[in-house]
Amino acid sequence: MLGSLLKQVFSGMGRVTEDISRALQEQNKAVSGRKPQISHIVKMLQLMTFSRPTFMVIDALNECTAVQRFWLFDSLKEILEKSPKARIFVTGRPHIQAQIERCLAGRAVSVSVGPAKGDIIRFLRVRVREDVTADAMDEALEAEILEKIPASVPEM
Numbered sequence: 701m702l703g704s705l706l707k708q709v710f711s712g713m714g715r716v717t718e719d720i721s722r723a724l725q726e727q728n729k730a731v732s733g734r735k736p737q738i739s740h741i742v743k744m745l746q747l748m749t750f751s752r753p754t755f756m757v758i759d760a761l762n763e764c765t766a767v768q769r770f771w772l773f774d775s776l777k778e779i780l781e782k783s784p785k786a787r788i789f790v791t792g793r794p795h796i797q798a799q800i801e802r803c804l805a806g807r808a809v810s811v812s813v814g815p816a817k818g819d820i821i822r823f824l825r826v827r828v829r830e831d832v833t834a835d836a837m838d839e840a841l842e843a844e845i846l847e848k849i850p851a852s853v854p855e856m
Contacts, residue, residue: 701758701764701772702738702741702742703741705756706744709754709756713748720747720748723744727740727743727744741775742779745783745786746778746779746782746783749783749786750782750783754786754787755787756786756789757789757790758772758790758791760791761790761791761796762795773799773800773803773804774803776788777804814853817853820853821846821850824845824849825846828842828845
């Protein structure tokens with residue numbers, strides 16, 4: 701994931717400065733055909749984001765394992781410490797919020813976003829109407845679906 705971020709940050713640079721070019725050449729010599737280590741990728745991201753505003757977006761962080769998230773957060777924290785103009789936006793399910801706040805202490809702001817109950821009901825009504833096995837659905841079952849699923853959304 702960090703390698704992908706590095707590639708995207710690099711490709712978004714209009715002009716590569718001499719210090720970044722030199723660092724990339726040194727890095728290329730250091731890895732000599734092998735995959736770069738995480739520490740090298742972090743250093744490159746720090747260098748590239750140090751003097752320019754950079755926004756990095758990581759979606760669905762909850763799909764990583766807890767160990768992967770720990771290493772990712774540790775790396776992101778290092779990047780943020782050396783890159784005052786870097787900003788990172790992550791999305792994920794509510795159950796990882798505590799880990800985000802713990803690992804990026806003071807560097808993260810959490811915003812809870814969720815669907816409105818009315819939106820969920822409208823979505824379910826459309827899906828029920830699209831059901832190709834119409835005889836499997838009666839009014840009682842539809843009413844139960846429209847009641848129970850929206851009630852359980854905070855748990856999802």
